[in-house]
Amino acid sequence: DGGITQSPKYLFRKEGQNVTLSCEQNLNHDAMYWYRQDPGQGLRLIYYSQIVNDFQKGDIAEGYSVSREKKESFPLTVTSAQKNPTAFYLCASSFMWATSGANVLTFGAGSRLTVL
């Protein structure tokens, strides 16, 4: 079945450590996105990528980094520079050029990061 796989589901990190969250999709989607979700805050865009080897900062990119070496993969690194990293992280993907369905994001099941 096609879909988006995020791993790990739960992750604990000590302050000062970098951590990488994995996101893989087999939907042949062009674009991939990372969102952060905090209680009562909705979804805030961290980074997005429309094509391989290219990505753009979202609204809250500080303290995060990404790469897009393959169409199927868009890992997110939460660096020690992120001041409040404890959150639920959601990866999503979409087609870019379809006449219908463009911008209809398909989400993964999320990764919950807790900084101890």
Next chain:
Amino acid sequence: GQQLNQSPQSMFIQEGEDVSMNCTSSSIFNTWLWYKQDPGEGPVLLIALYKAGELTSNGRLTAQFGITRKDSFLNISASIPSDVGIYFCAGRGGGSNYKLTFGKGTLLTVNP
């Protein structure tokens, strides 16, 4: 930037009741989407709207793209316990920017 106001923030209803929630934008959107998120999971698409005035149903769910293109609503009829979750609206404006803007969500609780 674009902003979405989603209301209400939360709702507590009895099973069998109808529910209505809405989103308004500070600018014109040309796509409206409604998602539902179960606890600890990712959002799942419920309804997508692409034309002003469009009214679309998905089972007990009905959503409309406002004529002004600055608002959308979602109705749930005859609610059941599994309707519990957070409902998000999302919209996209014009231009080549493919980013979606999300509302902050409506938390729905259904009492059996």
